[in-house]
Amino acid sequence: MKAAVYYQNGAPDVLRYEDVPDPVCHSRGVLIRVEAVSIEGGDTLNRLGGALVTKPHIVGYQAAGTIIEVGSEVTHLKVGQRVATVDGYGSHAELRAVTARNAWPVPDNLDLRLAAAIPVPFGTAHDCLFEFGHLKAGETVLVQAGAGAVGLAAIQLARRAGATVIATASSDERLERLKPFGLDHGINYKTHDVVTEVMKLTSKAGVNLVVDPVGGQTLQGSILALAYRGRISLVGQAGREPTKVDVSTLMHGNRTLSGVFLGAEILTDRVHDNIARLIGDVARGELTVVIDREFPLSEAAAAHAFIESRQAVGRVLLIP
Ligand SMILES: NC(=O)c1ccc[n+]([C@@H]2O[C@H](COP(=O)([O-])OP(=O)(O)OC[C@H]3O[C@@H](n4cnc5c(N)ncnc54)[C@H](OP(=O)(O)O)[C@@H]3O)[C@@H](O)[C@H]2O)c1
Incomplete structure (x- = not known):
């Protein structure tokens, strides 16, 4: 798959658009084809100075997409379902493997680009x-x-x-x-x-x-x-x-x-269920996700630089 990766911490121009091995679906996880990446405040901070858990490292907490594989122990999600996901890293990519617990189903009437920016x-x-x-x-x-x-x-x-x-x-x-x-x-x-x-x-x-x-x-x-x-x-x-x-x-x-x-509490029922409710609130139009701008995933460096220019109001997305 293609991903926005880096080999060292630093300014947005450390980001490269490269081919990397596809992620592997865990028995308790799901694999999604990413349709929208929400660049989180923590993603820019991690790029600047966070741990490189993998090398090259794929940064990023949040992405939404469609499930293309379900782990053998997962019974509540299925292939073809649309989900918003959170994990410690790995959002800036065409594919993403996450624990099934951190994948929230997205209502049919809610655009995945908005759903990507809700949980965190x-x-x-x-x-x-x-x-x-x-x-x-x-x-x-x-x-x-x-x-x-x-x-x-x-x-x-x-x-x-x-x-x-x-x-x-x-x-x-x-x-x-x-x-x-x-x-x-x-x-x-x-x-x-x-x-x-x-x-x-x-x-x-x-x-x-x-x-x-x-x-x-x-x-x-x-x-x-x-x-x-x-x-x-x-x-x-x-x-x-x-x-x-x-x-x-x-x-x-x-x-x-x-x-x-x-x-620290995202795996608890309290937080998990609260995020599900908030996704529902956005789908019903009771809350608004503000998207400032979208960039192709290949332009992740420009997207990070735009955020750091302090012009963005709300979220900036990457679209693979
Ligand atoms: N603890 C948690 O669970 C948790 C969860 C989510 C986010 N966070 C943290 O909360 C912070 C905000 O996250 P976010 O997603 O809302 O970020 P964001 O959308 O990127 O917004 C960050 C805002 O911070 C302001 N800011 C002030 N000083 C800044 C500086 N030196 N450089 C860049 N921006 C600066 C900017 O607004 P102005 O230009 O108007 O000042 C900017 O709009 C981040 O530090 C993130 O890591 C923590």
Whole structure:
């Protein structure tokens, strides 16, 4: 099969389009013909500095496609079925072998290109808001990196739950594009101080919850933007800088900082079933998957570079 591979970590131009051996279907797995690859925030970080589990390495968490082989121990999936899949790596390819547990059936009316981009961002945003963030109707949430896929999912889910939604992004144009999805107030962090703006918008009360996929210095602002008993779900390191914060600033306001890692619980019934529900919500038009742009799989390097240019709002796809 063809795949986008690399032999060393680095900038997007480490990606090559090459022939590699087909993956082998495990007895408890499925093999899919990939129709859409969703490039995750973690994929660009892994390309930059993650472990090369295979050599050459095929990066990538998420892809959707059609099952072409089913492992001997798998009884609930069949050849020809359309599925969205998640695994530690291997999405940037024409074929993908995954454990059957991490393949969610896709309803007939849902485009596989949208389905490819649901499990991780929506499942993660849901956990940040509800499982770990304990969000309630009437509260105010700050979503850092609102134009990213986790951010866009969090904006929609928080709005649906009856919260007021504030989000940050690196330009006014990006914030404008978030408004149709439930954004109440946008903060351009390049031109405005986030904590000052949050305090203005909340009459100095602060926000009840922050979803922070950026880390680094952004996390300190997240702490300072919190209301009394406010909570933070720290979920990523999109900022690509070390996260060094003064955690003592949590203490005086009885504030809580929680780490969130979907991968640690993705095999549980709770997360598995939640992702299935979220796929159904998108199929019914209750939630929206925002796709910014598609590239052929052969242009994976250009797709990664486009994401890192900070122009993408929502997801960028690769089409084999
Ligand atoms: N813990 C988990 O289970 C889990 C699950 C999913 C994702 N994540 C992590 O969450 C983060 C976001 O994921 P995602 O899929 O939403 O990513 P994404 O769609 O690529 O969005 C990332 C956003 O981060 C912002 N950003 C801030 N500083 C940046 C920098 N130095 N370089 C690039 N972007 C920067 C960008 O928006 P602006 O330009 O507007 O700032 C961008 O839109 C990633 O770190 C990912 O690894 C963790």
